[in-house]
Amino acid sequence: MSYALNFGAGPAKIPQPVLLKAQKEFLNVHGTGMSVMELSHRSKPFGAILEKTKKDLTDLMEIPSNYSILFMQGGATTEFASVFYNLVAAKQDELKKAGREGEEIVVDYLVTGAWSSKAAQEAERLVPTVIGNPVRVHRALNVKALNGGKFGAIPPQSEWQLTDPKKHNVAYVYYCDNETVHGVEFQFIPEVDASVPLVTDVSSNFLSRPIDVSKFGIVYGGAQKNLGPAGVTIVIVRNDLLVDINIGPIRPLMLDFKTAADNDSMYNTPPTFAIYMVGLTLEWLKDQGGLKAIGNVNDRKSEKLYKVIDESKLYKSPVQPNCRSHMNVVFNLTTEELEKEFLKGAEERNMHQLKGHRSVGGVRASIYNALPEEDVDALIEYMLEFEKNHS
Ligand SMILES: Cc1ncc(COP(=O)(O)O)c(C=O)c1O
Known part of the structure; x- marks a missing residue:
């Protein structure tokens, strides 16, 4: 059968040169005599692959030095929970240090399609698990309410109801840069107060154009659309948002960003093959001119x-x-x-x-x-x- 024209939304097409390189190296990666899938994640050759992947991502996205790159598991869906837990924890830490324990925390969501909607719902589901501060999920933008019950629009920021960080404890503002199901994409970065971390899900437009990472607290996305196969989710997080696992909501270690950062994404066995494929895709992207x-x-x-x-x-x-x-x-x-x-x-x-x-x-x-x-x-x-x- 000839080469298929693959318009799939994800898992999606992988550049042919990447597949060919992976095929060539399948049985013997970097002269090890083993497949990359057979290498210990703590071995030198895999360590080199991980480091090179982080470096290429840093170069391509011009990621500032005060950010960490994490390779997480459980898909972008798991990050709906991780973002909530980690950033609520960071806010709780900040409030505690300021002697303002127990105050309400607000998390703002811009709901522009199916994925941001799911992320907001997940945050809502997790609210009762937070001890010490009441948390409120606020849909600062709910497109359906402004657009006749339908997605397919992004009204100007002047029509949103972002929570005022001078009056409330805003842990973050969340949005999905590209809504894969509804075909809606932001053509600008929302303006938020410098005190509020901005979070974006770029699962379906990761590395599709330049992005100013310094404007964000967290940029994250699953690999299986623009970056490689399913199995790894990349989280780029500003280091000041990493708080100790004992601070904030009780959360599984695997959802904790600081645990991942402290262990260079190897607290447990990372998805080595998926990371390797991401690395090859980044090399290809560099060859395309960035x-x-x-x-x-x-x-x-x-x-x-x-x-x-x-x-x-x-x-x-x-x-x-x-x-x-x-x-x-x-x-x-x-x-x-x-x-x-x-x-x-x-x-x-x-x-x-x-x-x-x-x-x-x-x-x-x-x-x-x-x-x-x-x-x-x-x-x-x-x-x-x-x-x-x-x-
Ligand atoms: C924008 C966006 N966010 C999140 C997800 C969920 O990703 P996963 O299936 O990896 O959990 C998807 C999946 O298609 C997506 O397109």
Whole structure:
């Protein structure tokens, strides 16, 4: 079978040169005579892989020296809990030191799609487990409430209700930079008071364009869309937010950022193969010219796809132009029957995993870093042909 055009949202396409390199090294990585999967995580060769991966990520993202890079497990979903626990702990620590124990802590969420919604729900679920301070989860932005019950928009910041940190103890402001299901992406970094850590989930647009890490308390994302295979989640955390495990809510060690940082992500056995694959993907990304260069390609790929959608009578984007994702391009056809026919025809043309998320239907073309521009061109050609045959 020939190479498939893979528009899957995740686990997603991995650059072919990365797969070929992994294949070449599969039985004998770096002259060890062993597969990377057979190496102890505490061995020298694996240590070198981990260090190189951290260095390449630091170089590519220009991560300042006061941040730690953690390789976590349990997917991005586990980070919904970790972010809550660790940052509530940091706030409790701060309040205790200021002699203000017992005061209410607020956590702000910007809910712009399915993933930020799930993160807010998880925080809400965990609120009763916090001892010592009442915690309140506040949806500072709830797009559905402002946009006729639907996602697909990001109203200007002037319409949000961020909690005032001068009047309340705000532990963090949380948002999802790119909502994978709804195809909504922030085109700016929210402005928050310097005293409040800003947290973002970049699972589906990690390393797709430059990002100013210094504006954030935490930037995190799962690897399986833009960075490698499933199994590892990368957390970039500002060091002043790392607090001792005995401070704040009781939390499993595996959710604790300081434990991970103190042990260089090796408190237990890390997902060594996934980390190795991330390392290869970062090397590939450097070969592409880094984040600015790949960002330009990603802009071009998404712009040409949106142009076809906007100029068509058959295709329609449910997302407002100022917040359309350049990674997950979602669109609908005029009827569900036509959508089914479109997807069937795509499969016949070797274009796969274009079906929209099961919760929203429609079509979703995930066009991550690894997807070549020619594959977007092939999709466009098919879209134009399909429209011509159905007008
Ligand atoms: C933006 C975003 N956040 C979180 C998740 C959850 O990731 P995981 O399945 O690794 O827990 C996903 C998965 O698709 C996602 O797209």
